[in-house]
């Protein structure tokens with residue numbers, strides 16, 4: 011019989027204590043792809059233990075990378091030569107970040123053949139900007155039956171002005187231009203932390219990239235990159251999730267291993283809700299206190315960094331479902347609504363009209379619900395922690411793509427969360 015993991019949560023307990031934030035999934039994945047750009051050995055600290063990381067390491071292994079874990083979040087990775095420019099499509103199709111291999115392979119090997127990327131399927135997730143940027147830089151790009159073939163006939167050079175802010179598109183264009191003799195100027199770039207961290211990594215290995223964190227990034231090609239050692243940033247999305255969980259349970263939680271500067275939009279919104287956020291002066295810890303606070307409804311618009319993150323829109327929806335009054339949520343990046351029907355089953359009052367969510371505070375009660383992607387799963391966990399009674403969350407494998415062992419890590423905060431392997435009955439023919 012097939013088995014599936016479940017989280018069983020007894021809700022209604024305020025979270026209380028200290029929580030160490032994991033390293034960033036969305037920063038670590040492109041950095042692992044970027045290790046392909048050097049034939050020397052690289053040590054990366056701050057690699058989270060997540061299923062997406064294991065999948066990407068398998069893909070990199072097919073390309074010629076060998077890795078060894080040297081600590082819980084540290085690995086050494088080494089790609090002396092590229093064995094293939096066409097990694098297996100079924101692995102590439104399991105995560106979104108695999109698409110950064112297009113730029114990475116183009117840089118190192120002058121060619122890449124890649125299937126469609128995967129990842130969460132909450133919305134249309136086009137890649138036209140990635141391809142337009144590569145073409146503008148001189149790459150030949152073709153598509154056949156959903157597979158992409160890119161070739162570099164000469165060193166990449168030129169300009170591209172992104173039509174919109176794209177994290178993955180900016181990363182792919184930078185990666186493609188790192189090795190070679192040309193210079194590329196990218197405008198209207200994403201200023202996201204994940205772009206900046208990848209550039210800091212590449213520059214630590216000898217790349218010549220200027221302007222990351224601003225709208226204009228200049229990449230001057232270099233002959234080769236050396237080896238090196240790098241520390242990936244903490245996961246601002248996990249930190250935001252824990253801040254929202256602390257607020258939803260009216261608890262008090264101190265988060266360590268954070269960059270408070272990366273969480274400004276989340277902290278500001280939570281203060282507006284009525285939660286006390288205290289930041290440690292060194293910027294690496296903060297505490298969230300929602301005990302005995304009267305929280306109030308707010309309006310939220312998810313937008314590009316440094317604005318309120320799209321990933322946290324479903325999760326703040328779970329918090330606001332517990333807050334008296336009516337909140338209005340909009341998401342300018344993606345249509346993330348896969349959690350709505352499930353939250354309603356827990357008693358949440360959420361109306362959906364033209365991509366606007368109207369959330370009216372209610373009492374949540376535990377029930378059986380299904381995660382549909384990483385952040386909808388996290389929204390259900392937050393709602394279940396706040397709800398009265400028992401919730402059972404199905405499809406935990408989605409959560410495992412983005413969060414390290416939540417059951418074990420939430421338990422010291424007083425949460426009653428258990429991870430079960432459930433045996434599912436076989437579907438009847």
Ligand SMILES: CC(=O)N[C@H]1[C@@H](OP(=O)(O)OP(=O)(O)OC[C@H]2O[C@@H](n3ccc(=O)[nH]c3=O)[C@H](O)[C@@H]2O)O[C@H](CO)[C@@H](O)[C@@H]1O
Pocket residue numbers: 036106134135136137138139140141174175176177178179200202313314315319320321342343344
């Ligand atoms: C801007 C933004 O918040 N990006 C988030 C997005 O990154 P991800 O890299 O998945 O998405 P992008 O940043 O590329 O997309 C931003 C927007 O641009 C559009 N688009 C993108 C590429 C393209 O070629 N054509 C196009 O139209 C997308 O549909 C979307 O509306 O999801 C990640 C995982 O949840 C988050 O960590 C990122 O913070």
Ligand SMILES: C=C(OP(=O)(O)O)C(=O)O
Pocket residue numbers: 036105106107128129130131321384385412
């Ligand atoms: C959507 C996410 O990941 P991916 O882009 O890999 O689907 C996420 O981190 O919430």
